[in-house]
Amino acid sequence: MSSYERIAGAERVCFRDVVQRFRLIHERPDTLREAFAHLFRKRTSYHDFEALKGVSFTIHEGETVAIVGRNGSGKSTILKIIAGVYRPTAGEVRVSGQVGALIELGAGFHPDLTGRENIVLNGLLLGLSKREIQSREQQILDFAELGEFIDSPVKQYSSGMYMRLGFAVATEIDPDVLLMDEILAVGDAAFQQKCSARIDDYRQRGKTIVLVSHDLSTVRQLCHRVLLVHNGVLLEDGPANQVVARYEELLHNPGDTVMSAPASS
Amino acid sequence: MGQLIREILKNRELIWALALKELQVRYKRSALGFLWALLNPLLMMVILTMVFSTVMRVPVHDYPIFLISTLLPWTFFSQSLAYSVESIVSNGDLLKKVYVAKSVFPLAAIVSNLINFLLSMVPLVLLLVVFRFPFYRTWFYLVIPFASLFLFTLGCGFFFAMVNVFFRDMAHILQIVLQAWFYFCPIIYSLDFVPARYRPLFRLNPLAYPLNGFRLAIYYGQLPSLASMAMSLLVGIVALAVGYRLFQRSQDSLVFYV
Numbered sequence A: 001m002s003s004y005e006r007i008a009g010a011e012r013v014c015f016r017d018v019v020q021r022f023r024l025i026h027e028r029p030d031t032l033r034e035a036f037a038h039l040f041r042k043r044t045s046y047h048d049f050e051a052l053k054g055v056s057f058t059i060h061e062g063e064t065v066a067i068v069g070r071n072g073s074g075k076s077t078i079l080k081i082i083a084g085v086y087r088p089t090a091g092e093v094r095v096s097g098q099v100g101a102l103i104e105l106g107a108g109f110h111p112d113l114t115g116r117e118n119i120v121l122n123g124l125l126l127g128l129s130k131r132e133i134q135s136r137e138q139q140i141l142d143f144a145e146l147g148e149f150i151d152s153p154v155k156q157y158s159s160g161m162y163m164r165l166g167f168a169v170a171t172e173i174d175p176d177v178l179l180m181d182e183i184l185a186v187g188d189a190a191f192q193q194k195c196s197a198r199i200d201d202y203r204q205r206g207k208t209i210v211l212v213s214h215d216l217s218t219v220r221q222l223c224h225r226v227l228l229v230h231n232g233v234l235l236e237d238g239p240a241n242q243v244v245a246r247y248e249e250l251l252h253n254p255g256d257t258v259m260s261a262p263a264s265s
Numbered sequence B: 001m002g003q004l005i006r007e008i009l010k011n012r013e014l015i016w017a018l019a020l021k022e023l024q025v026r027y028k029r030s031a032l033g034f035l036w037a038l039l040n041p042l043l044m045m046v047i048l049t050m051v052f053s054t055v056m057r058v059p060v061h062d063y064p065i066f067l068i069s070t071l072l073p074w075t076f077f078s079q080s081l082a083y084s085v086e087s088i089v090s091n092g093d094l095l096k097k098v099y100v101a102k103s104v105f106p107l108a109a110i111v112s113n114l115i116n117f118l119l120s121m122v123p124l125v126l127l128l129v130v131f132r133f134p135f136y137r138t139w140f141y142l143v144i145p146f147a148s149l150f151l152f153t154l155g156c157g158f159f160f161a162m163v164n165v166f167f168r169d170m171a172h173i174l175q176i177v178l179q180a181w182f183y184f185c186p187i188i189y190s191l192d193f194v195p196a197r198y199r200p201l202f203r204l205n206p207l208a209y210p211l212n213g214f215r216l217a218i219y220y221g222q223l224p225s226l227a228s229m230a231m232s233l234l235v236g237i238v239a240l241a242v243g244y245r246l247f248q249r250s251q252d253s254l255v256f257y258v
Helices: A032-040 A075-083 A113-127 A130-144 A147-150 A158-172 A188-203 A216-222 A240-251 B001-008 B011-029 B035-055 B063-090 B103-121 B121-130 B137-166 B169-184 B198-203 B207-218 B226-257
Strands: A010-026 A046-060 A063-066 A090-095 A099-102 A177-181 A210-211 A224-228 A233-239
Touching: A010 A158, A010 A210, A032 A130, A032 A210, A046 A090, A046 A188, A046 A210, A046 A216, A046 A224, A046 A233, A046 B011, A063 A216, A063 A240, A063 B011, A075 A099, A075 A177, A075 A210, A075 A224, A075 B169, A099 A158, A113 A130, A113 A147, A113 A158, A113 B011, A130 A158, A130 A216, A177 B035, A188 A210, A188 B198, A210 A216, A210 A240, A210 B011, A216 A240, A224 B137, B001 B011, B001 B226, B011 B103, B035 B121, B063 B121, B103 B137, B137 B169, B137 B207, B137 B226
Parallel strands: A063 A210, A063 A224, A099 A177, A177 A210
Antiparallel strands: A010 A046, A010 A090, A224 A233
16 A cells, blocks of 8 residues: 655656647558659548647656556657657656666667677667666676576577566666556566566665556555546546546446557557 | 767767677678678679770779779768668667667768778778789878768768658669769769760769769879869768758657658
């Protein structure tokens, strides 16, 4: 059981009236042939889809906040905006401190490079310097537990090994704000335990965590505070139990149709 | 431009690592590995020499050297573009998940070809030794055509990488354009062969200036006119300024289209 409390501290993430519009394309003229075809068929083949319709919230240092909502509600879009992947269409976003995004583990691994080579490449992609990576290599290796596989190309890894390496690199960066998108279920039970231990350690050291999860018991357990988004609108922002209950209500409300968005492709 | 320099400095380790990865992946599991970087231009030179010197009898002494002095820089240019045009699109999945300065991908593509280009200077030197061809002092001057070519390539690389995101035909169009451009450049011939009345047309080719600089320094042992040097540098700087500006202007929307 966790309770909602406002922890005094610096602002880490601040959204003010953030709008994210995607151009949903039905048939975008991707090629010359299609472009020609479109010259003759003069109708717009897109409509604008608002994944976020003016979302405002502030997350302070040391908070662990979950974002819940149905598929296509805009959860991942929020994370990607915090990570800097998307530049929002309108509104103001302020983020302070280094952001570490576990949006997809092992994004940027090259299949032909070995685990060791990928640690360096991935670390650089995530914003570390080569020296910082080298000084943390041993910890990453210890955490990922890949044994002799570390010097084989990652295309030969099992999916669990791949995820373990990705998790090890991404969390070893030790960012001020850690973003996690549905990545709590990594590897086997033993490894999952190590992962949650690492996340607990983060929280204890006063780091900020923003996570997206459908696993409501984890959310209740980990988070002080939950944001509920629905169709791009922030419906509720409050203590975990209260918001999760509201979300469950929403989930079981059959009268409500939710449009699914391709925002998190 | 200041922005570009800052991005390069900030991401230099990443750019270098990506460039090395590119080479590593390109040569991995091939028996000759890095030797291909040396063999490729030599074999190309042998083919073109057979066609143009032996069969068509282009009246040039030491044709292989005449040819390779511009063939190597051309290969750098065309390969760099072929790699950079795909660089953003092929890293699209990554761009959607991690924030990275977009410019690192075209830059890495070009740096990896730059390494190849520098390696390919080894067979050039060997060739000069084998042909007992003199090393002119004008080699020192190569810095200028080299810098011009590099800047021009960067500018084009940024431009094509960006356009290809919005318009995927670009990669295919570029292939044809590069083929035509090859014949339009003074590589297998020199501008003196071109009938005088067409020469102004050939001078419109921005690549002609740096390529000619390479040939003058290596093959003729001469320096180009100051005007020609200035022109080649200017072309490079303008290309980079324009190419990067266009790239920068759309870099925030690239992620929505990859």
